[in-house]
Amino acid sequence: MDMENKIYAGNLPPDIRDSDVKDIFYKYGSLAKIELKTPSKGPPFAFVEFENKRDAEDAVYGRNGYNYDGYKLRVEFPRGGRGAGGGGFRGGGFMSRGGRGGGYPPRRSDYKVEVSGLPPSGSWQDLKDHMRDAGEVWYADVNKDGVGVCEFKHKEDMLYAIKHLDDTKFKSHEGESSYVRVREMSDRDRRSPFRRGGRSRSRSRSPYYRRSRGSPRYDEYRSRSPY
Numbered sequence: 001m002d003m004e005n006k007i008y009a010g011n012l013p014p015d016i017r018d019s020d021v022k023d024i025f026y027k028y029g030s031l032a033k034i035e036l037k038t039p040s041k042g043p044p045f046a047f048v049e050f051e052n053k054r055d056a057e058d059a060v061y062g063r064n065g066y067n068y069d070g071y072k073l074r075v076e077f078p079r080g081g082r083g084a085g086g087g088g089f090r091g092g093g094f095m096s097r098g099g100r101g102g103g104y105p106p107r108r109s110d111y112k113v114e115v116s117g118l119p120p121s122g123s124w125q126d127l128k129d130h131m132r133d134a135g136e137v138w139y140a141d142v143n144k145d146g147v148g149v150c151e152f153k154h155k156e157d158m159l160y161a162i163k164h165l166d167d168t169k170f171k172s173h174e175g176e177s178s179y180v181r182v183r184e185m186s187d188r189d190r191r192s193p194f195r196r197g198g199r200s201r202s203r204s205r206s207p208y209y210r211r212s213r214g215s216p217r218y219d220e221y222r223s224r225s226p227y
Helices: 018-028 053-063 124-131 155-164 187-191
Strands: 006-010 031-037 045-050 074-076 111-116 137-142 147-152 168-171 177-184
Touching (some): 006 018, 006 053, 053 074, 111 124, 124 147, 124 168
Antiparallel strands (some): 006 045, 006 074, 031 045, 111 177, 137 147, 168 177
16 A cells, blocks of 8 residues: 555544544545554554545545544654655644644645535535546535535646536435536636635534544534635
């Protein structure tokens, strides 16, 4: 497995289980492997491998600093993985949007499309998964008014999405479906704030997580915001 797909998760609760680690990270993408370590001294930690490196990046961005059962998680790429070299782990972290260390900086692109007609339960992850049919997605965001934005790495991927994903059936994680429209964002759209309808359901703010005996459950799948 490529080291770029592997992340480190530290400062885990002492009673953490493999299934708990899976529940923390599963929503970011397909998991290839989980290695949970419980040292005699210090808190447990885990190595989590994803099938896709972009999912690993999203997990670092979304879960580093996340409060899980009273423990602030430390989630980062191991040294030798993405953006690092040598042995051990990074001591600091990438700069986040607020200028603080520890987050993963989201990449942005000029190749943007607006996706309208999303169902109420459509999340940024649903949008990202749908638009991956066109190519590599760098960023996805969904507004509560059923409008989303998607940024691609390559211009040809954006053009493919406009041509082949416009008026296609979109299905959310809750099973709701609708036919969505895809169009290139204009210069005016790019200059204007995306959040026209208020609060978004997108990629950076972690959802409220309630942990109980047994496997924890997410109370809300789609509450993260990129800002």
